[in-house]
Amino acid sequence: MNITLIGMAGSGKSHVGHLFAERYGFRFLDNDTELESTHGIGIQELLDTMGPRRYLDEEARVFIKSSRGQDGLILAPGGSIIYRARTMDYAKDISHIIYLHVPYETVESRLKSVPPRAIIGLGWKSLQELYDERHPLYLAHADLVVEADEGNGEHVMATIADFAGIDSEAFSEL
Numbered sequence: 001m002n003i004t005l006i007g008m009a010g011s012g013k014s015h016v017g018h019l020f021a022e023r024y025g026f027r028f029l030d031n032d033t034e035l036e037s038t039h040g041i042g043i044q045e046l047l048d049t050m051g052p053r054r055y056l057d058e059e060a061r062v063f064i065k066s067s068r069g070q071d072g073l074i075l076a077p078g079g080s081i082i083y084r085a086r087t088m089d090y091a092k093d094i095s096h097i098i099y100l101h102v103p104y105e106t107v108e109s110r111l112k113s114v115p116p117r118a119i120i121g122l123g124w125k126s127l128q129e130l131y132d133e134r135h136p137l138y139l140a141h142a143d144l145v146v147e148a149d150e151g152n153g154e155h156v157m158a159t160i161a162d163f164a165g166i167d168s169e170a171f172s173e174l
Contacts, residue, residue, distance in 0.1 A: 001071065001072070001095070001096070001164060002067065002070070002071060002072070002073040002074070002075060002094050002095035002096070003020070003026070003073070003074045003075065003095055003096050003098060003160065003164060004074075004075040004076075004077065004091045004094075004095040004096070004097045004098065005017050005074065005075065005076050005077075005098050005100055006077065006079070006081065006082060006097060006098070006099050006100070006138050006141065006142065007079060007099055007100040007101060007102070007138060007148070008079045008102070008107045008130075008131055008134060008138075009078070009079045009107070009111060009117050009119050010102070010106070010107040010108075010109075010110035010111045011079070011100040011101070011102045011106075011107065011148055012100050012102065012148050012153070012156070013030075013076040013077075013079075013100055014030050014032075014076050015153065016100060016148065016153055016156050016157065016160075017030065017074045017075070017076040018030075019153050019157060020074050020157050020160060020161075021074045023157060024157075024161060024166055025072070026072050026073060026074040027070075027072055027073050027074070028073075028074050028076070029066050029067065029073055029074070029075050029076070030076045031059060031062060031063050031066070031075065031076060031077040031078055031081070032076075032078055032117075032118075034062050034063075034066050035058065035059065035062050035078075038062055039058075043078070043117065043118040044117060044118045046058070046118065047118035047120070052120050052121070055118065055120065056080060056083055056084055056120060057084075059077065059078055059080065059081060059084075060081065060084040060086070060087040063075070063077050063081060063087060063090075063091075064087065064090055067094060067095075073095070075091070075095065077091075078118070078120075079119070079120075079134065080119070080120035080121075082134060082137040082138060082141060083120065083137075088141045091141075092141070092143075096143045096144065096163065096164055097141055097142050097143045097144075098142065098143065098144050098145075098146055098160055098163070099138040099139065099141070099142035099144070099145045099146065100146055100148040100156070101135075101138070101145050101146065101147055101148060101149075102147075102148050102149040103149055104127075104128060104131045104132075106149045107127070107131060108127060108128075111127070121133075143163075144159075144160070144163045146159050146160060
């Protein structure tokens with residue numbers, strides 16, 4: 001079984017994914033890290049070099065290549081992965097898709113405290129416009145929506161584990 005976390009940049013995909021993988025014995029794959037490793041440059045530089053269309057294609061290619069034929073993965077693709085319907089169909093075929101939903105204000109606040117990131121569309125739309133555009137797409141592809149701004153990471157991980165049929169009690173004593 002695989003789990004794919006979707007949501008805006010700043011929603012906690014990498015943070016929750018890493019913690020979940022450690023807790024439940026999954027292997028964590030952060031697609032941004034895979035892109036950087038594949039190309040030897042940061043994702044913002046990659047976006048600047050490739051442009052949005054080629055970047056989205058490469059993001060999808062790396063997501064599929066890094067997960068094909070594997071089990072026991074928790075995958076954290078970039079927030080723009082939802083712009084590629086075929087990639088989302090692939091993700092649906094190989095995993096449970098979990099939308100980590102956080103309010104816009106949380107995304108905005110979290111992104112202010114991190115270095116610039118490759119956020120497709122940010123050059124011609126505001127962060128609010130991107131959030132409003134992507135939210136219905138995340139909802140359409142999600143098997144489960146988790147309010148990731150409520151409580152803490154423990155609550156989010158327990159909700160995902162429960163949905164996926166993972167006995168979280170068996171792991172709580174580790």
